[in-house]
Amino acid sequence: MDQTVKLGSLTLANPIITASGTFGYGLEFMRYGDLSKLGGLCLKGISLAPRTGNPMPRIAETPCGMLNAIGLQNVGVDKFLAEKLPYIPADATLIANLYAQTPEDFGELAAIFAHEDKIAALEVNISCPNVREGGVQFGQDPHMAAGVVSAVKKRAGAKPVIVKLSPNVTDVRVIARAAVGAGADMLSLINTLSGMAVDIRTRKSRLANVVGGLSGPAIKPVALRMVHQVVQAVNVPVIGMGGIVSAEDVLEFILVGAHAVQVGTYNFMRPDNAFRLVDEVAALAGSLGIGSWDEYRGTLKV
């Protein structure tokens, strides 16, 4: 079966995208597989200025999941363009993940990436729970979300704009509709659930930042439910993620209506997992007799 998926103007060789913050700049994984084999790579969140991120400890293991409070450490867009992007093979499909603290800065970032041929699409992170400003507030308020999306769309040129939604909301459809109303070409969800882990002996949080974002299989039921809801609420392609660790999991997201998926924490369990998953998904789809993704997508009987 042909694994290709079309998300509006963005065509992916297959529905597997590595999730932002879990696959570095792709370079870290070149020893473990061929980046062009992936449907796409969402790069680590990038801001205008470099960010040092949060103090240590930044990660904690939880039952079937993990918490992170990296705080969007990144080299900044200039250094990224000068020192990272040139080394990423040209045949990889790259999605830049944008982070800023104001709509203006988001727009600025979009304008910079609009001119980068190697960048296939922009993902706007309005859902990071681990930074004090401009993170999840944008993703929890439909007006702020719309403001960021408009600012990005205005300057993104021809690049498709994906808006990444937070699960830490009462009704994810409200933000989804706001983002689409403001011009989002696609939505991706879910970012991490805000969570916490503590040490009863030291009486400290296991994260210096106190709270962090929960990812991994633990959150898959929440992610599936939200993707299911959002797919029904909007008319743009949806990229599903949250807890995917197998080909079955990928098909679950497509079954509830996702066009493509992102794979995050699974990359830590084994560095070639994303590459292997591409083959496993193809094999599973074949064994189920699926003729095309368009045929299977969203066919959940409810």
Next chain:
Amino acid sequence: MDQTVKLGSLTLANPIITASGTFGYGLEFMRYGDLSKLGGLCLKGISLAPRTGNPMPRIAETPCGMLNAIGLQNVGVDKFLAEKLPYIPADATLIANLYAQTPEDFGELAAIFAHEDKIAALEVNISCPNVREGGVQFGQDPHMAAGVVSAVKKRAGAKPVIVKLSPNVTDVRVIARAAVGAGADMLSLINTLSGMAVDIRTRKSRLANVVGGLSGPAIKPVALRMVHQVVQAVNVPVIGMGGIVSAEDVLEFILVGAHAVQVGTYNFMRPDNAFRLVDEVAALAGSLGIGSWDEYRGTLKV
């Protein structure tokens, strides 16, 4: 160490309460332990009229968790008082868990239980994600939440009123403050996270109700974070729950500020788990040199 905890006018022999819907009417567990050993028992949600609940399948296993969509099946308050309550040993500390679809019906239920000597407190469930009416909507809107709480308080007589909060909200503190403002004597949280599981072969949801509530260790990080937030936002005792499966877990909730905890899904893993936990918590507290719960509670260094 003395295990007693005082939650306002409610005194518990220890901080371990079995969570509503996971311990039946207590009767089901009498073969496995002495009910009076527990700090308390929250009974299965009770409504004015009997409810048949949702169709099958109603439960699904997920990574480190489970989904349920029981739909508040229960025999109704009259039958409960006639056929169940008399058989529960008088030395057990019982908390009635109330479910209704209107504030008036909630008040009606409260008025009935206000006269039951065997009932030590009322827990108001405004957070069930598995029923179409009166469930989580009450728990997601501060005004509706306050309306229910006032209605219950007016007719609850001397019974302490615990309001059980939903985690499916943008900011749990908003609902917490509304409930306390309307007279809640205590808060309990979290109820289940709304989630979903699907079968890629049958293309059906694993729950006839399509969505269900996620519980178990998977949700513990979210639960801890919300208890931590709520404890800081209100001045009433907080009962923490979500994913507790060990004595360490119990102390984690107390460390972030809970007065007591509820244990839900853990009861399914082994029917005498709650009874064993009472001893294990006492032993662990002893080994950490904790002098009293008042001394340890809320001492997280942030």
Next chain:
Amino acid sequence: MIDSQTPCRDLEVLSCRPGSDPSLVNLILSAPGWTCRPGQFVMLRPAQWGAELIWPRPFSVCDVSDDGLRILFQTVGRGTRRLAELVPGQKVTVWGPLGRWFRIDESRPNLILAGGVGIAPFVMLARRERRDNLSMLFGHRLDLQHYPYDEIAASIPSEAMQQKTPADIAAFETVLSDRIRALAGKGQVLACGPEPMLKVVRKYCLEHGTDGQVSLENRMACGVGACLGCVAKTIQGDYVQSCVHGPVFDVRDIELGA
């Protein structure tokens, strides 16, 4: 004989062996100190399971004696695959015996209808009862030697039919219908097997007016009546916990979805 203090205990694995077909596993645990009736079940949870698989798993008691508790199970998913990896000496938390059993009619013929691993509860029944009014019809997919068929056939009249093709299944259904009709007003059937088979059995029992009991295998979380996850629908439209009101039900008391 039931220890009333707590019927939940950690038993030791005495042996855990796949049969000649690796998907069927014979698990022998140390003697639990109780006995039970055929059709009753236990909840099993290896003491060392973490929390990834939350629930225990329900299994019919295949046999129980001072020599131990015997379970016959098929590996169908994550839980049963992990159970199959148990090695002697490991501990398994067991609670039971649970639920209602097959009630033998002492005065009339009782025909066992077993499908696949659904043969498990009848091993104990055939060994215990050794009656002249008992016989068995066994439908099976794998070759006969993989099942404890001979053990039962040694005590009671038994016959087996293998189902490999859709035609085999149709043939089995015809025989089921014939046998159930033949017992109308004269005896009863006791059925345990996959859900599609139980539906067929129930259908013919109602059609022909034959008494029958079926053992359901609903998904269970607690096994003690508390979670309300395992319910069966009664003909009155109520939901009752199959772990306490079943797993064995009279075909006339419950509905079985389409």
Next chain:
Amino acid sequence: MIDSQTPCRDLEVLSCRPGSDPSLVNLILSAPGWTCRPGQFVMLRPAQWGAELIWPRPFSVCDVSDDGLRILFQTVGRGTRRLAELVPGQKVTVWGPLGRWFRIDESRPNLILAGGVGIAPFVMLARRERRDNLSMLFGHRLDLQHYPYDEIAASIPSEAMQQKTPADIAAFETVLSDRIRALAGKGQVLACGPEPMLKVVRKYCLEHGTDGQVSLENRMACGVGACLGCVAKTIQGDYVQSCVHGPVFDVRDIELGA
């Protein structure tokens, strides 16, 4: 010798044996087909782990040869306890060798400062290097025979100090200070052990102006530089991934929290 196609592979457990103290385990995996430098590490994840424990676990290469990959680990938590249950024949996913190694100064004395299971990377170093400019000071809590101390002492001058009481720890600290001072301007120290020991080593290196390298054991999720969870703080105030820029750092390059 590094297979550039993919350095991630499933190795077979050849043996997994607790030492004379059960909290220290010697794990031998089949030869990985690569070699490495002392101080480099691997990420290990048993192929059969479910998802309850998400992360692999990082371990120093204790030794590697055609006979296999040797890991020496201490059971401190859930992951290491589960690793200790591995049996021969089971598969473990291994990626590596990872990170930067201890750089030997060929022309000057190199003093190994090992604490507890931090002795692991020096087994390979002592076997490989066999140099006259190498010696070791080993601080240990358990009795000496539980560690591979003799293996190292057979090749290079070694001494050991046991720490059972706070007084022992203070005494060890004094000796550390003396030895580090004695090497000021003349040689370097290579340290691996618990974090409190590394802090002391770093403090004295800076105080006395002695060159030193320390191997950090930060929590790691990926081991390949992607998650940014394992960072160390440089003296410039930046955070760098200890899995790729370390785990072995020059004491002058990084800070070690209070």
